[in-house]
Amino acid sequence: MSAAGTEPASGADPAPAPTVDPTWVSRTSAATGVPAPAVRAYGQAQLSGIAGCDLGWTTLAGIGWIESQHGTLGGRTLGEDGRSSSPILGPALDGTGDVAAIRSTPASAAWHGDRRWEHAIGPMQFLASTWDRWATDGDGDGSADPLDLDDAAAAAARYLCASGTDLVTGPAWSAAVLSYNPSREYVDSVRRAAQVYVDRLD
Numbered sequence: 001m002s003a004a005g006t007e008p009a010s011g012a013d014p015a016p017a018p019t020v021d022p023t024w025v026s027r028t029s030a031a032t033g034v035p036a037p038a039v040r041a042y043g044q045a046q047l048s049g050i051a052g053c054d055l056g057w058t059t060l061a062g063i064g065w066i067e068s069q070h071g072t073l074g075g076r077t078l079g080e081d082g083r084s085s086s087p088i089l090g091p092a093l094d095g096t097g098d099v100a101a102i103r104s105t106p107a108s109a110a111w112h113g114d115r116r117w118e119h120a121i122g123p124m125q126f127l128a129s130t131w132d133r134w135a136t137d138g139d140g141d142g143s144a145d146p147l148d149l150d151d152a153a154a155a156a157a158r159y160l161c162a163s164g165t166d167l168v169t170g171p172a173w174s175a176a177v178l179s180y181n182p183s184r185e186y187v188d189s190v191r192r193a194a195q196v197y198v199d200r201l202d
Contacts, residue, residue, distance in 0.1 A: 031201055033200070034065075038123075038153075039057075041139075041149045042064065045153040050158055051161040055157050058197045059190070060156060062193035064124060066193055067125040082151070087122070088147075091119065092117040107132075108129070111128055122147045124153065131155065136151055136158055137151060138152075
C-alpha cells in the first residue's frame with residue numbers, strides 16, 4: 001500500500017462502534033464465503049461513518065481479499081477477535097525486481113522484525129508509515145493495531161475517503177483504490193473481487 005496520505009490520523013482515537021447485526025453477518029458470510037469476523041469488520045467500518053464518505057463494505061472486502069484473503073492467507077484462520085492465527089507480513093521491500101527499496105526503522109521493525117527492510121503488515125497490508133497516519137481503533141478496545149482486522153478495516157476506510165469525495169462514481173472509486181495501491185491492475189482486481197461479493201448477495 002502507498003505510504004502517501006493527505007490528512008493526519010487522530011492516532012488511536014476509537015472509532016464509533018455500532019452494533020453490526022449478527023444475523024446479517026452470518027447470512028452475508030454464508031452467501032459470500034467471507035469469514036464472519038471479516039464481514040463484521042468491514043460492515044462496522046462502513047456503519048461507523050469513520051471514513052467520512054460513502055464507502056461500501058464490499059470495497060473493503062475486495063481489498064481484504066486481494067491483500068490477505070481476509071486474514072486467511074497461507075492456511076491461516078481468522079479469529080473472532082479479528083486476528084489471524086499468525087501475523088501476516090508482506091515481503092521485504094528490498095528493491096528486488098519491481099519492488100521498492102524502503103529501509104525499516106526501529107519503530108517499524110517492532111511490527112515485523114526486520115531491522116533492515118520494510119514490510120507491509122496485517123490483513124490490509126499497511127506500511128508502518130501509513131499506519132502511523134491512519135491508525136484507528138475500529139473495535140473500541142482502546143488500541144489501534146494493524147494486525148487486528150477490525151482496526152485495519154476502519155483505517156483503510158479512512159484512507160480511501162481521504163479526498164473527502166463520496167465513492168459513488170466509477171472515477172472517484174477508482175481514484176481512491178489507486179491511492180491505496182498505485183496499480184491499475186490492482187484497481188481492476190479489487191473491482192472484480194468486490195463485484196463477486198455483490199453478485200453473491202443477489
